[in-house]
Amino acid sequence: MAKLKQYPAIDIAKYVAAMLVVAIHTFPFVDFSPAFNLFFISTIGRLAVPFFFVCSSFFLFRKVNQVHLRSIQAKEIVKKWFVRIGVLYLIWTVIYLPYTIWNYAQAGFSLSGLLGWIRDFFLNGSYYHLWFLPALMLGMAIVWWLYTKKGVIFTLEVSLILYFIGYLINIFGPIWESLPYISIVYGFFVKMIVTARDGFFFAPLFIGIGLMCSKMRRPNLKACSIGFAASFIGLILEVCAYSALGVLNDQSSMFLMLIPALYFFMNMMLQIKIPKKAVYVKMRQESTLIYVSHILFARLLLLVIPEYHLVVYLVTLALAQFFASTVLRLSDKYPWLNWLM
Helix, strand or coil: CCCCCCCHHHHHHHHHHHHHHHHHHHCCCCCCCHHHHHHHHHCCHHHHHHHHHHHHHHHHHHHHCCCCCCCHHHHHHHHHHHHHHHHHHHHHHHHCHHHHHHHHHHHCCCHHHHHHHHHHHHHCCCCHHHHHHHHHHHHHHHHHHHHHHHCHHHHHHHHHHHHHHHHHHHHCHHHHHHCCCHHHHHHHHHHHCCCCCCCCCCHHHHHHHHHHHHHCCCCCHHHHHHHHHHHHHHHHHHHHHHHHHCCCCCCCCCCCCHHHHHHHHHHHHHHCCCCCCHHHHHHHHHHHHHHHHHHHHHHHHHHHCCCCHHHHHHHHHHHHHHHHHHHHHHHCCCHHHHHHC
16 A cells, blocks of 8 residues: 655644634633634634544545455455544543543433433443544444445535534524424434434534545645635624524534535645644644543533633643643553554
């Protein structure tokens, strides 16, 4: 298999995306302005997780594209990917078990609570920020099946339909809750599935975009830059519209303008030329470790100093960075630490 090109711009962008995820979970500006904090999370912040989906998909399918799609080699590449993500998810599920038990102890242990956790383990994450990992695996399974059966365009069409259904559920939930009869159906969905921001409705489209970026010709850098700028302005206007309608909240995440924004942003990052340095590879690894570990620190800090959210954000980021740097530094001596990232 030929040596694959490295993309330092993506490594840097993934690190910034990890910082944005920490911001989403620590509300850094809420003490100054709850409205601005929500606006920040709903615009810049909501680019982060879809970008992780796009990147994961791009780098997997870039490997698959080097061999025949239906070959044993392609299946082995995908199988190894699923094993790696699955093990990563299980390890961090175990690490967060004390927090999980703590949560259920506060709420009161019950059979329905246990069944809810089992449901969440497969659909919404064994701990709330870990939802990305099962969503990534489910979304990838859907995209892989569609792609091998019908090709890229069909995969994108189905993924777009799923996303649009999820968008209606995720964004307009407050409206559905207020309507007779429809509120019953919506309530049943929330009770059974909890959220449309998952591996079925949310993830496949961005995974499909990553697949498309790995196979199809890209617009040039100038076109991508203009496209991303226009899409991001569109995202701002879209968020303002939902705010005016009174449906915007901190769970709103499936915005329509995220679709072109992530397409253009990913293609832009793939074309920005930055000299390769070891520090960028390190930043890529640190981004994963910061993502999975930051709640360990944020949860405690929010309990100790709940009135200083910006401080919580900065300290959480510093502690997560220290944790990531320590794991990387020790991983050569203790190779098992590589399973943490």
